[in-house]
Amino acid sequence: MAAAARKGSSGSFHRVSSFELPKIQLEDEFSDIKFLAEGWYSKVLLARHTTSDSTVVLKCVHKETTKRKDFFREYHYNYYLSPHPNVLNSFEVAFDTPNYYVFTQEYASQGDLAHLLPKGGLGETKTKRVAEQLAFALEFVHTKDLVHRDVRLENVLVFDNELSRVKLGDFGLTQRVGALVKKVNVRVPWAPPEVCQAVYNEGYHCETSMDAWQLGILIFVCLTGSYPWYSADITDRHYNAWVSWHKRKTTKLPNRFKCFTPRLLRLMRRLLDPKPEKRAGVREVYKYVMDPWLVKGIDPMDLFFDESSSEIFMAATSKPHECAEKTRLREILSSYGIQTTVDKTETTRRICEWLLNSVTSPHRGM
Structure with missing residues (x-):
């Protein structure tokens, strides 16, 4: 099997060359x-x-x-x-x-982070290990004038149970800083607001701030086992609550962030700034790894019950028993903004309405 010829060190890092690929079975x-x-x-x-x-x-x-x-x-x-x-x-x-x-x-013996994330999150110690290593990897990527664009659980490969050795993978969406790309197949919960707000199939420019946003989401998911919101769009009330607090329009901290210490909230403010031009770089993580991140006595899982319904927010990762096609279909539906969760309050209201109409309406055939 032939191997690709490696360029010399004098070659441009961004000069992507093609060559004749050997054809094999x-x-x-x-x-x-x-x-x-x-x-x-x-x-x-x-x-x-x-x-x-x-x-x-x-x-x-x-x-x-x-x-x-x-x-x-x-x-x-x-x-x-x-x-x-x-x-x-x-x-x-x-x-x-x-x-x-x-x-x-190379083969990552422990698989990816999506399959290792337990219900309720990884805990503070392991999350810090993951965050610091990913910040280190992304910082290197950014020094090469590149944006990864797909930082998520499935693209973090794990080599030991303690998460002391993880690696960033899947560079299929990687582009140069400033490159114009089309909005297609967006993984909604991970996408920053500037991508969510872009018109489908129209262009937006790639910036390193997008990776910083996704790193912030990944830290949140690793600590809690859930997403902070479904979509970074003001039509999402959970995201809207975050924006209001972030802009200091209210002092009420969004419920899903109440398990975080003031120091971690400061980091989240910096990484999850709705305005990409004000968003901190991935290096910001280094300043906070020695600080406590979780408030003692608060279980993150207790914060993910919707106040107006019994809905539990969408899980942060696909369950092992779900087939690949089902997961892929859900992601595609989500990318088009199609709801994939059920509001049980609304379902209950409709059932009660149907029962009431059944009782008060004349019975047919009698």
Whole structure:
């Protein structure tokens, strides 16, 4: 199997080159192939390379949904960012199959953070470990004039149970700072307000502040096990409550933030600033890792009951028993703003209304 030729150090970091990909059948080069995950544009397989007898991950990018140049951009950036200790290592091997463009990566033995997040969150100590390592990785990405754009649980790969070694992966959406991209397939709970407010299928510019926002959301999710809101849009009352408090229009702290200490709230103010130009960079995390983050005696899970209904806010991660297609469908519906949760108060009201009408209306056929 041929390997991609590595550029010399004098080459431009952003000069993404393409080359002739060797055409192979997976079964000819790999054995013990197992399915790990699938997303909108790719699927991930675990396999053993027959010649070297090493276990690797195969990132298989769908040809139907991905342009060849976009595949090379992801492979290029992932490969040249790999030397960082908190960036998933990409190997110097890429090839072509009838349906996929493929490149190889290292295997994270503990999987991704989405599957390890327990109900109620990771706790303070482990969350701090994750936050500090991701801030370190993103800071490196930003020094290369790049924006990751997809910081979320599924893209944090874990190598030990204590989360002392995690790595940022999936550079499929990575773009240069200032690049104009279209708004498509947005993962709503993770998206910053400037993306949520953009018109679907129209352009917006990539900025490092987007990664800072997603890092703030990830810290919140790791501490509580839930999202702070469904969408960073003023039509979402939970987000609207945050904006009102953030702008000091009210002194009432949003209920879902009441388990956070004043120091963590200060960090959240900086990372989750609705105005991207005022948002702090990812380095801000370093200032707060030695401070307490959670208020003692308050269980984060107790804060996620809606005051007007018995709805529990949408879980932060897909449950292990949910199939990939169901998860993918839910994400697509959410990206179009279609509600995927049920307001039980409204359901109860309709049932009562139906029962009342059934009792007061004349019975047919009598």
